[in-house]
Amino acid sequence: MSPIMNECVLIVDSNPGFCKRLAQACRAANYTVLAADSGERAFLILRHRQHQIGWLYSRAALPGLIDGWILADQYHQAYPSRPVIIAAHDTRLSARGDIVLKEPTVTVVSETIRHVIEGTQPARAAAPLGFSEHRRAA
Template sequence: MSDAPKVLIVEDNYLLLDMLTTQCERAGLAVVAASSGEAALTLLRTHGRDLDWLLTDIHLPGMIDGWMVADVFRELRPDRPVIYASTNAHFERRPLRGSLAVRKPFQVREIVALARMMATERGLAPLSSPHYASA
């Protein structure tokens, strides 16, 4: 089994989910991906205790939003960080220790850098240097 830090990425935009997954994997992360809050809760039931952090869109289709996903994640892993993402200029404020908020659009490499920082701060396995296509 890999010692790579494992992140659950929850994003309903399939293109963004694919890009985030690819770039995080290139940076040395193990990724579990979900395109809805409901799918994320299913994954949390099976993989929740193995996850090192969560990256979730706040606004997801269906009954389960990113706040709810993060609440369930925090019940399982209260000491682990959460990155919230949204297109809104102002996030609904729910102070959670160990969480960050990023505004869309963002550069995928920004998220990978945050993941690397979180891994280092948590004493998790170091992440390899990302390999980006020239852009």
């Protein structure tokens, strides 16, 4: 796939191994990757590089005061119609249409990112292998 504008993905995850593997998968798909291990660091990236970030993946629970839901709100200031991909321990509804993945694997997250960037919604189509683990938030 050839790179297009806004293929920069901000990955926010406090698990360094998960973050590294997801960043590798995204780079292998020709996406530019920025990574943060806390909500505070990610929030600063979103504030200062808002229009360079095309897509956001975040774990819902992060160390510190800023969680994935707050990051999603900040991201939606620049991209109100784009979903954020959020990994959570349980399913939670999102008024903005974010995609909530229940304890996903790196493969599930990377495939979800790819589907969202390519304009396909895995929850609306026949679910490919691995997508049974997520739920599209309303």
